Amino acid sequence: MDLNSVAVFLLAIFLWPSVISEMLTSVDPPTELQVTDPGHLGPLHIRWKAPLSLTSKNVCVVRYMLYYCNVDSTNCKRVITKQLEYTDGFNLNKGIKVTIQTWVKEQCMNGTELHSNEVEIVYWPPMEGHADSKIRDLQCIVYNLEYMDCIWQNGTNVPRDINYALYYWHEELEQAVECNNYIKNQGHSIGCHFQSDEIIEFTDFNICINGSSEMGQVRPAYYTLQLQDLVEAAAPDKVNLTFTRTDTIYVQWEPPAGKMKPHCLEYEVQIRGKVSDWESKIIPKGATSTFLNVTAKSMYCVRVRATVNMFCADDSFWSDWSSVQCLPGQSEGGKDVIIKLNFLTELIVLIALASVALVLCMSTVYCWIRWKRSIAKKFNMLLNDDTKNMEKSSSINC
Ligand SMILES: *[C@@H]1O[C@H](CO)[C@@H](O)[C@H](O)[C@H]1NC(C)=O
Ligand SMILES: *[C@@H]1O[C@H](CO)[C@@H](O)[C@H](O)[C@H]1NC(C)=O
Numbered sequence: 001m002d003l004n005s006v007a008v009f010l011l012a013i014f015l016w017p018s019v020i021s022e023m024l025t026s027v028d029p030p031t032e033l034q035v036t037d038p039g040h041l042g043p044l045h046i047r048w049k050a051p052l053s054l055t056s057k058n059v060c061v062v063r064y065m066l067y068y069c070n071v072d073s074t075n076c077k078r079v080i081t082k083q084l085e086y087t088d089g090f091n092l093n094k095g096i097k098v099t100i101q102t103w104v105k106e107q108c109m110n111g112t113e114l115h116s117n118e119v120e121i122v123y124w125p126p127m128e129g130h131a132d133s134k135i136r137d138l139q140c141i142v143y144n145l146e147y148m149d150c151i152w153q154n155g156t157n158v159p160r161d162i163n164y165a166l167y168y169w170h171e172e173l174e175q176a177v178e179c180n181n182y183i184k185n186q187g188h189s190i191g192c193h194f195q196s197d198e199i200i201e202f203t204d205f206n207i208c209i210n211g212s213s214e215m216g217q218v219r220p221a222y223y224t225l226q227l228q229d230l231v232e233a234a235a236p237d238k239v240n241l242t243f244t245r246t247d248t249i250y251v252q253w254e255p256p257a258g259k260m261k262p263h264c265l266e267y268e269v270q271i272r273g274k275v276s277d278w279e280s281k282i283i284p285k286g287a288t289s290t291f292l293n294v295t296a297k298s299m300y301c302v303r304v305r306a307t308v309n310m311f312c313a314d315d316s317f318w319s320d321w322s323s324v325q326c327l328p329g330q331s332e333g334g335k336d337v338i339i340k341l342n343f344l345t346e347l348i349v350l351i352a353l354a355s356v357a358l359v360l361c362m363s364t365v366y367c368w369i370r371w372k373r374s375i376a377k378k379f380n381m382l383l384n385d386d387t388k389n390m391e392k393s394s395s396i397n398c
């Protein structure tokens with residue numbers, strides 16, 4: 001036993017009677033519960049003070065049970081903390097209800113736990129303007145991790161001079177900043193273009209779109225996004241097909257160029273024969289080649305698209321399809337080339353060409369025969385010295 005533990009032991013013996021004497025039978029709720037908005041478009045600070053009756057009794061373990069959610073939501077969170085403040089992200093489109101309780105246990109309560117009454121507060125974010133003036137359907141897509149475009153629809157009932165503005169905040173920003181590069185349609189902002197240094201993954205990306213109008217106030221709309229779940233990769237590149245055996249095609253491709261991590265991708269490979277529909281095969285975990293079974297060594301076409309796999313994001317969009325590659329040896333630039341139709345067109349062109357050639361040939365032969373005949377007639381005329389016949393025959397030409 002060192003000196004410290006001896007001191008603690010002696011102190012405990014000395015304090016024991018006073019602990020017993022302070023055994024509680026009830027406990028008060030916290031005081032001065034308040035919710036404040038630091039202007040980060042989602043996070044709110046919740047603060048409170050310890051109940052006065054407890055501040056002198058330092059021996060007790062005092063904890064606070066917080067319970068909070070949007071006013072009409074059942075999806076509430078419960079947090080137990082020894083601190084006197086708590087910060088979390090909220091949906092600021094609605095009111096927020098917070099309740100708090102004091103919990104005291106152990107030394108003061110002989111092993112059981114004592115709960116105070118609840119204190120409740122409802123916080124209303126600023127909700128100016130009519131609900132129909134609020135933007136609708138915000139859609140954000142992070143293209144190949146290179147940039148993000150967010151587009152929205154106007155509210156259903158908005159003044160003609162409406163001017164929406166987008167503000168955003170994430171943990172690396174001190175305060176909310178306005179969009180730097182609006183996407184416009186006929187002079188009105190309908191979206192925002194974010195460059196790669198303005199986007200951040202794996203943390204809350206908070207957006208507020210509010211607006212101004214001469215004719216009244218505009219209801220702000222709040223969103224909290226996780227940008228890694230909104231990624232659309234570029235289309236895979238350089239799809240290469242080879243027949244390995246008569247019944248197998250080996251397909252290889254390159255991952256989309258850029259910042260996407262190759263192991264974060266999965267692919268869908270589609271194949272179809274001359275007349276069949278596309279058949280799909282999913283290639284998980286970043287592999288960039290596969291074997292496809294085929295029935296005969298005839299023409300096959302293949303295309304590939306990419307998406308972020310479940311190991312790197314909860315959600316994502318599919319890329320565009322790669323260009324269609326066909327075997328044997330025919331590459332088609334377009335997306336949905338219909339081979340059957342191509343074949344038909346070729347057949348028609350061939351028949352047309354053949355007919356034209358035939359007609360040309362036949363008319364040449366015909367003319368040649370007529371010309372031969374007229375020569376023969378002239379020759380006869382010369383022999384017979386008949387001028388009338390000669391005039392008649394000169395009108396023949398091709
Ligand atoms: C503490 O708890 C024990 C058993 O749980 C009980 O026998 C004892 O009476 C309690 N003491 C007080 C002061 O409540
Ligand atoms: C829109 O929201 C931003 C960020 O909260 C704020 O600074 C700005 O004053 C608001 N504009 C209007 C017109 O309410």
Ligand SMILES: *[C@@H]1O[C@H](CO)[C@@H](O)[C@H](O)[C@H]1NC(C)=O
Nearest residue numbers: 238239240241242250251252
């Ligand atoms: C396609 O794949 C085959 C077999 O792996 C290889 O020999 C060939 O060089 C590749 N072609 C291209 C254009 O990558």
